[in-house]
Amino acid sequence: MKACVIVFPASNCDRDMKVALEAATGSSVDMVWHRETDLTGYDLVAVPGGFSYGDYLRCGAMAARSPIMAEVIKHANRGGHVLGVCNGFQILCESGLLPGVLMRNANLKFICKDIELTVERNDTAFTSGYDVGQTITFPAAHHDGNYFANSETLKRVEGQGQVAFRYVNNPNGSADDIAGVYNENGNVLGLMPHPERSVEMLLGGLDGKPMFDSLVKSSAA
Amino acid sequence: MKAKVHVTLKNGVLDPQGKAIEHTLHSLGFEGLNQARQGKFIELDLAETDPKKAHAQVDEMCKKLLANTVIENYTIDIEG
Numbered sequence: 001m002k003a004c005v006i007v008f009p010a011s012n013c014d015r016d017m018k019v020a021l022e023a024a025t026g027s028s029v030d031m032v033w034h035r036e037t038d039l040t041g042y043d044l045v046a047v048p049g050g051f052s053y054g055d056y057l058r059c060g061a062m063a064a065r066s067p068i069m070a071e072v073i074k075h076a077n078r079g080g081h082v083l084g085v086c087n088g089f090q091i092l093c094e095s096g097l098l099p100g101v102l103m104r105n106a107n108l109k110f111i112c113k114d115i116e117l118t119v120e121r122n123d124t125a126f127t128s129g130y131d132v133g134q135t136i137t138f139p140a141a142h143h144d145g146n147y148f149a150n151s152e153t154l155k156r157v158e159g160q161g162q163v164a165f166r167y168v169n170n171p172n173g174s175a176d177d178i179a180g181v182y183n184e185n186g187n188v189l190g191l192m193p194h195p196e197r198s199v200e201m202l203l204g205g206l207d208g209k210p211m212f213d214s215l216v217k218s219s220a221a
Numbered sequence: 222m223k224a225k226v227h228v229t230l231k232n233g234v235l236d237p238q239g240k241a242i243e244h245t246l247h248s249l250g251f252e253g254l255n256q257a258r259q260g261k262f263i264e265l266d267l268a269e270t271d272p273k274k275a276h277a278q279v280d281e282m283c284k285k286l287l288a289n290t291v292i293e294n295y296t297i298d299i300e301g
Contacts, residue, residue, distance in 0.1 A: 101289055103235070
């Protein structure tokens with residue numbers, strides 16, 4: 001699997017993502033600056049966490065309009081895989097690749113702790129290494145993770161099986177306890193908690209590893 | 222000409238920051254406050270001199286960047 005990580009001004013989980021992907025793929029992972037305009041040849045494009053553009057205007061709003069995002073959208077439309085984590089999830093929602101929006105946490109607090117999630121599906125490229133209903137733990141670190149969509153959109157997201165992960169104990173007010181969503185085709189995933197921070201025991205857990213291994217397996221198939 | 226854009230959360234969208242403002246105003250002793258909602262105000266200085274064209278341009282800016290219409294409404298005031 002050939003993977004790359006997009007880098008925006010004030011991305012700060014980009015290197016963690018690179019380390020996690022290199023461990024899973026066994027090959028080097030490119031860092032792609034947001035001004036670049038070519039993503040041909042990649043199987044997976046990762047949009048990392050951070051505080052792109054200082055969260056100005058709305059989280060992810062500026063980054064979603066940067067030159068590389070037009071290419072990320074093309075990559076997704078070609079059927080390529082896109083993984084957005086935390087700020088990456090916010091950027092994917094702002095770009096229109098994923099439905100809904102991430103708002104300020106309902107209790108206004110920055111959440112920085114390990115969070116339990118349940119896996120909703122395991123028939124996607126991202127989650128074949130998990131069991132449906134399995135409880136996994138990823139670290140969460142966000143101020144704006146409160147997933148919101150209007151009732152019509154939410155109904156569609158639920159009806160089409162686009163919910164990827166749900167919080168066991170909703171920490172931020174997200175609609176339907178949603179922690180992560182897929183696009184309609186299931187090749188784009190965005191989630192708030194950090195799988196890339198859960199790939200070594202030294203970091204406190206291994207629950208993120210199956211996600212990266214699933215992606216490698218899927219691109220080899 | 223100048224454009225003034227107000228971006229506000231749609232009705233029914235939870236506004237925790239507005240709620241916090243409301244609570245603090247209550248705790249400061251202000252009575253009769255039913256609700257506080259927080260929004261954004263953006264002032265734009267435009268080269269355009271035709272008010273209609275200016276409005277159309279700012280409307281496009283709102284749709285493409287300034288507002289997220291999933292959760293926000295916006296109003297545009299053009300001033301000569």
